[in-house]
Amino acid sequence: MHIVMIGTGYVGLVSGSCFSDFGHRVTCVDKDQSKIDALLNGEIPIFEPGLDELVAKNVEAGRLSFTMNLSEALDDADAVFIAVGTPSRRGDGHADLSYVYAAAKEMAPLLRDGVVVVDKSTVPVGTGDEVERIIGEEAPGLKFSVASNPEFLREGAAIDDFKRPDRVVIGVNDDHAEEVLQAIYRPLTRNDAPLIAMSRRGAELTKYAGNAFLATKIGFINEIADLCERVGADVNDVAKGIGLDTRIGNRFLQPGPGYGGSCFPKDTLALLKTGQDFEAPLRIVESVVTSNDNRKRSMGRKVINAMGGGEQHGKTVGVLGLTFKANTDDMRDSPAISIVQTLQDAGITVRAYDPEGMEQAKKVIDNVTYCEDPYAALDGADAAVIVTEWDTFRALDLDRVKSLLKTPLLVDLRNLYSRKDVEEHGFTYVAVGR
Template identity: 55%
Template structure:
């Protein structure tokens, strides 16, 4: 099926490449000539595992192409996917629909009869109605349907999420449009992916409600982690214990510095604003946003305590800058809040991130970027694990401890085992498991080992 994707950003590029990957002929259109030229040359504008290989394969097979000219690509398409940004408005936090409405207005005059306009961007409830009204005033044919088809792509595993989705949501009351969408996704539904067809407004709300619910889980476990530190429990044990309940599930119950990224923060703000606009305040969502914002300050205080009460003049090695592993995305990353606060208190920071340093450097002035994790650690007074990249878990911890001037390690992702870190020579702190940290330090202490009574063997 011929498909046009408007927008070569994260969602548009992944969606276009994956649609080609399941057999469609896809043209990805973007007005950024530099981006399109780069894609034609095989250069990816984002870091996403497997994306460059998928794009290269589909281009070589002739199923995926890139263009800046919109008219021809839209006129030939059976479906046009709108995949443009919906950032929060600085004035009120509501999602900015400027790019979505501009895309709709631009494609409308070129739509052929029977074309399905698919809003893939995350949009507030009712946006589909506005897009449909605009399209119908500008198109030369009335036989056009506007469908909501929210994306559920996790950065770092987006291709797998598209190819093996836990659900495909399509919002439309138009039977013909529903049939077109079913045909587009048939290669996936034939492999077992569930297709949920709802009305358009329900589909729009599903995306916001799902992301906000997951963010609530993260916020909840972070507050439980705080309690664990006070009562001597291990938040990992608590998370496993409650996550085994199938009504709760284990995902998004990992304590850390709070949620970030391109979706959760802006989607929660947009959902809050929608609730307020309709006289239905969402108190749980509002509280979660406030708790998550405060979480970054709590992590700063944890780091300062580990440094002995002051970071002034101390050199801190930061491992990881992106909001999560597997991506170069810096949007709402914890590092953008935590590192400037440490700098204000006099810390000198050297950081390393496997994928995000080019994006991070202009956002974090004064932070030195190292060529490797070990280079960042060399001579540091304190180290902080801020992103859960697997290569940090694979570090030679003994060598890392020896490389530092003072082997103090604050693991804000609970990536490392406290006992292993302590045996390597680190004074280790983590999140929500203070008792384990203390036990590891005691067990690794030579004084503690010397004081430990030897077992008495009774011979008979």
Template identity: 70%
Template sequence: MRIAMIGTGYVGLVSGACFSDFGHDVVCVDKDAAKIDALRQGVTPIFEPGLDKLVERNVADGRLSFTTDLGPAVADAEAVFIAVGTPSRRGDGHADLSYVFGAAGEIARALRQPTVVVTKSTVPVGTGDEVERIIAAAAPDAKAMVVSNPEFLREGAAIEDFKRPDRIVVGTEDEDAAEIMREIYRPLYLNKAPLVVTSRRTAELIKYAANAFLATKITFINEIADLCERVGADVQDVSRGIGLDNRIGPKFLHAGPGYGGSCFPKDTLALLKTAEDHQAPLRIIESVVKVNDLRKRAMGRKVIGALNGGARGKTIALLGLTFKPNTDDMRDAPSIAIVQALHDAGAKVRGYDPEGVEQARPLMPDVEFCASPYEAAEGADAIVLVTEWDVLRALDLKRLSASMARPVFVDLRNIYPPEEVENAGLEWHGLGKPARDSKRVDVETVAAPVRSSGKTGGV
């Protein structure tokens, strides 16, 4: 099948490359001539494991190509995917749909045959209706079937997610369009991936609801981690204990410095804006957004606390800067807020990341970037493990300890057992764990019943 992919960002490039790997003929379109030239030369603009090889192979086989000329690509296509950015709009948090609507207008003017127009970008409920209106107004004689097909790709595992998805969601009331979408995704049937066909508005909301729910799980376990520290419990054991309940599941129950990235922050804000516009407030999601924002800054204070409150003049080494491993994405990364808090406290900050330094430089102009974690630790007063890259999971802790001015190790991902850290001569600080310099809280004392005052009734 002939496919045009409008946009060569994260979603567009991964989707286009994977569709071509299924055997479809895919043309990826972007207005950025420099990006298209780079892609033609085999240079991918983002870091995603395996993507460069996937692109190279399908370009060589003639199934994948790149162009800045939208017209011919759309005219020849049986399906056109809109995969442009929908960043948060300044001021109100609503998704900026200008790129989506602009693409819809250009697509309308290029249509020459019955075509399925698919919104792959994450868009608020009702966006497909407006795309349909724009196309009808610009090309009233065109046969365009507008479909919602949200993506569910995790950065760092996008190719695996695309080829072995939990589900494929298709939003359309047009059976012809649904049949074309089934044909596009037919190669996945061997993996028994469920294809969920629903209304267009429902499909649009599924994407936002999924991301908001996952953001809620992350925020929930982060708050439980704070409680664990107060009562002498272990958040990792709590996570395992509740995650074994198949109604809850173990994923997204790992305590950390807060969520970031290209999806959760902007999608929760966009969902809140949609809810506000329709007078259906989402109080839980409102709390999630607020708590997560506060947590990132609180992680900076946690580091300062590990230095007994005195960070001025101290050197802090941050290991891992991207919002998660296996990506160079720095959007809303917790490290940004942590760096700001440390700078505000008068600390000097060094940073190391295996892939994200170039993206981090403009966001952290006062950070000294290092070529290795050991270079970052040299003479430092504290090391802070922020992102759990594989290369940071088996560090030589004794070497780090020997090179530091003060051996303080703050593990914001609970990667290292406290005993291992302390045996290397480092002072351990983690998340959601009992304090190492005091005894466990007496559970019987905590759970002791309150003496009756003789009164009855509730509060």
């Protein structure tokens, strides 16, 4: 089957590469000349473990290709996946669907009868209806279907998530679209991955509801962590105690500095706007968004308080980790941004290190000294702060860290260490909810 992927960002590139690894012929299309040139030269524009090898393997096999020529790509396409960005729209928080609609309008005259157009981008309820209207208006008489197929990929584990999914959700309003999507995903269903077919609007809402629920779990355990600190309990014990309840589950119950990334912040906000539009306000999600926004700056204040509180002009903090999570270079809505800004507002100089995210961080965080390794970031600092849970920060040489710091203070915002181990090395140790 010939699949065309519109957009070579995170979702498009991972999905297209995995589809080609299933044996489909995949053509990825993008308007960004530099991105296409890089991909044609074997350079991957994002960091995702294993993606470079997967792309190279399928390009060599002739199943995966990249182009800017949309007309040529669509010539014999059986399915066209729209995988363009849907960022929060400036001013009102709604999802910006301009890229989705532009793709639909541009492709319409180039499509052949029987094609299935699939929204892979995260889009609000009713987007598929508008895509269908646009294509029908631009290509009268064309026989086509529009479906929804939301992605559920975790950055840092996207390939495994795609190939071994908890579920595959397809939103279809006709039998032909369902048959085509079932054929595309047949390699997964043979491995017992459940394929769930529902209405197009149901699939669109499922994506937002899933992300909002996970964001709620994060917000909940973060607030419980704050309470644990006040009452003298350990949030790790509480999380384990509730997580063993199969109705709750133990995932997304790790306290930290708040959620970030490309999905949760914009998707929770877009879901709120959808609720408002349909006069079905989502008060719980609204509280989660507010709580998470406050959480990020409060973590900066937590560091300042650990250093003695008040203004800390002239002090230096070594920040370990900048990306919103480990195993990605994604800085979008990372808690590190607010934490660094809060420290800088208090007159603190920031030195930082991240294994993959520093080039992206330089675009959004100013006046930071970016260092070549974690020890360089801590050299001469008054405190060490772990912001991102990279594996390289889990086994720091604590004796070396202590010798580099002016003050042996470790603020662990990811609870990577045990208090006993750190304090035995002569540190003051500050964690989250413990």
